[in-house]
Amino acid sequence: MQLVTRKSEVKIYLDLCIKAYHLNGLNACVNEFKNQVLNKRVKFPLLEFCGKTVFQELLEEDHIAFCDKIEELKTEGGNVLLGIILQCRLINHFEESLQKASEYIANADFWYVCDIIGERVFGYSILNFPKKTIPEIKKISKHPSFWVIRSLGAGIHYSIKKGLDKKNVSILFKLLLSMAASNNKEIRQGVGWAAKTTAKFHPDIIEQFQLEIQNKEQVANWFRTKIEIGLNRHAYAKRN
Secondary structure (H helix, E strand, O other), X not given: OOEEOOHHHHHHHHHHHHHHHHHHOHHHHHHHHHHHXXXXXXXXXXXXXXXXXXXXXXXXXXXXXXXXXXXXXXXXXXXXXXXXXXXXXXXXXXXXXXXXXXXXXHOOOOHHHHHHHHHHHHHHHHHHOHHHHHHHXXXXXXXXXXXXHHHHHHHXXXXXXXXXXXXXXXXXXXXXXXOOOOOOHHHHHXXXXXXXXXXXXXXXXXXXXXXXXXXXXXXXXXXXXXXXXXXXXXXXXXXX
């Protein structure tokens, strides 16, 4: 499979896709994306560039139809396009963007779908619109799909790593605690990732919730283990 690492190169393929859209419509554009971009190994930052270009070039009413068709192709790179286009639509189509992200993730066949879309939609939204997003994240945490719940962990991890304020991190940690007894492997992966990141960047929040963390009836050992790893990483970074 051809590897694409340069913006100048991916732009050649992207221009063919956009040209197909303007000349022959949405289906032609999707077919070109499949052949010119998604069947190649394109670096994620370049795929993000493609997603932003699609958002700008396509008519607004074609955004979701494009995403639906890309999702049907089930390619790893396609998930980056989905995440970025929905991210760009958050300002004017907030609820729809979160809903479509949940829908695409629930249809996942592989773990990376959760992490790619979860970071770019849920994570970005938490970071940039916390007051508006966190109540929605709490609702989504009850989603019947374990893939969707895993993706929230990826999103929370992203928002903390990128500098979410301590007050909102504390609110989100309470949400993580509510899922800390799960036995589902994918939920443990996502929630544990976010808990580890909380401990690494905000050990004082961990101290604040020690009583709840040590409740063995409500919090499983895997959650405490992730926190311990995060605290160790914080201590290591402080030494250096």
